[in-house]
Amino acid sequence: MIPFRSFYSSLAIRLVFITYFTICLSTATIFVSSDDSDLVSYVTLPDHRVLKCNITYYDRQAVAPGYWFVAPYWITGGEPYTNRWMPYQIGPYIFDQDGTVIGLDLENANGTVLNNRYQITGSTPVNDKHEFYVYAPGRSLAIHHRREVVDLWKIGMPGVPRLVKLHGFRDIDYTTGEIFFEWDSQGHVPLDESFIAVEAGPPDDPADYLHANSVEKTKDKNGTVSLNPPSPSCPT
Numbered sequence: 001m002i003p004f005r006s007f008y009s010s011l012a013i014r015l016v017f018i019t020y021f022t023i024c025l026s027t028a029t030i031f032v033s034s035d036d037s038d039l040v041s042y043v044t045l046p047d048h049r050v051l052k053c054n055i056t057y058y059d060r061q062a063v064a065p066g067y068w069f070v071a072p073y074w075i076t077g078g079e080p081y082t083n084r085w086m087p088y089q090i091g092p093y094i095f096d097q098d099g100t101v102i103g104l105d106l107e108n109a110n111g112t113v114l115n116n117r118y119q120i121t122g123s124t125p126v127n128d129k130h131e132f133y134v135y136a137p138g139r140s141l142a143i144h145h146r147r148e149v150v151d152l153w154k155i156g157m158p159g160v161p162r163l164v165k166l167h168g169f170r171d172i173d174y175t176t177g178e179i180f181f182e183w184d185s186q187g188h189v190p191l192d193e194s195f196i197a198v199e200a201g202p203p204d205d206p207a208d209y210l211h212a213n214s215v216e217k218t219k220d221k222n223g224t225v226s227l228n229p230p231s232p233s234c235p236t
């Protein structure tokens, strides 16, 4: 069994794999800002502009079947359209072996464990593609969040409701979905400990006052979770 610690490590494994078999994956080289020829648009995916891949096989027989995962740029929610060329279009993307996109936009991605035949043995939602830590067969820690309307009394605005994200993690059986333990910041980390302006922003956009990035099991079997509020200089 191959325990993929997170989407990113599966990506790294795949990239090593690609390099090992000397497949050449490259995009066209010269573009001007008004030229979109490096991107593909799909009628059924109007919000997406997908990188074109120029794939050359030197020995196709030597390449194991599978898909290619292309690294995500950290924004996954979509940017305003420009025709500025960037070496990092919004991702992540999954391509088949001929460079046709077969999957994208994994903002609400799962942590998925495959066996050595690349068959799925279990899958569980992982908030924002953050930590998915398989610590034993079937058992994992997964970053999790829920949205809840809270009263802002703690930051001096009693009676003012605000939708917030409450981040934490689950100790979960990724094969059955059974939750052994769940923790989130509600009742543990008050709103006034964040340097985010919790009251700011559109009401339907939950305040991300404390953002969970990673979680680990300590030797005494407790969980340690790393949380930080996002900021423009420190994207999470």
Ligand SMILES: *[C@@H]1O[C@H](CO)[C@@H](O)[C@H](O)[C@H]1NC(C)=O
Binding pocket: 024, 028, 054, 055, 056
């Ligand atoms: C694709 O890459 C190969 C190998 O570098 C090159 O010979 C070919 O011209 C490229 N094709 C396009 C359409 O860019």
Ligand SMILES: *[C@@H]1O[C@H](CO)[C@@H](O)[C@H](O)[C@H]1NC(C)=O
Binding pocket: 110, 112, 123, 124, 125, 177
């Ligand atoms: C994610 O996991 C859930 C729970 O196991 C499952 O129902 C869902 O199909 C999975 N989604 C994907 C895209 O794998």
Ligand SMILES: *[C@@H]1O[C@H](CO)[C@@H](O)[C@H](O)[C@H]1NC(C)=O
Binding pocket: 220, 222
């Ligand atoms: C781990 O959890 C146990 C049980 O809740 C507690 O008694 C112990 O102090 C915790 N250890 C640490 C290092 O926090």
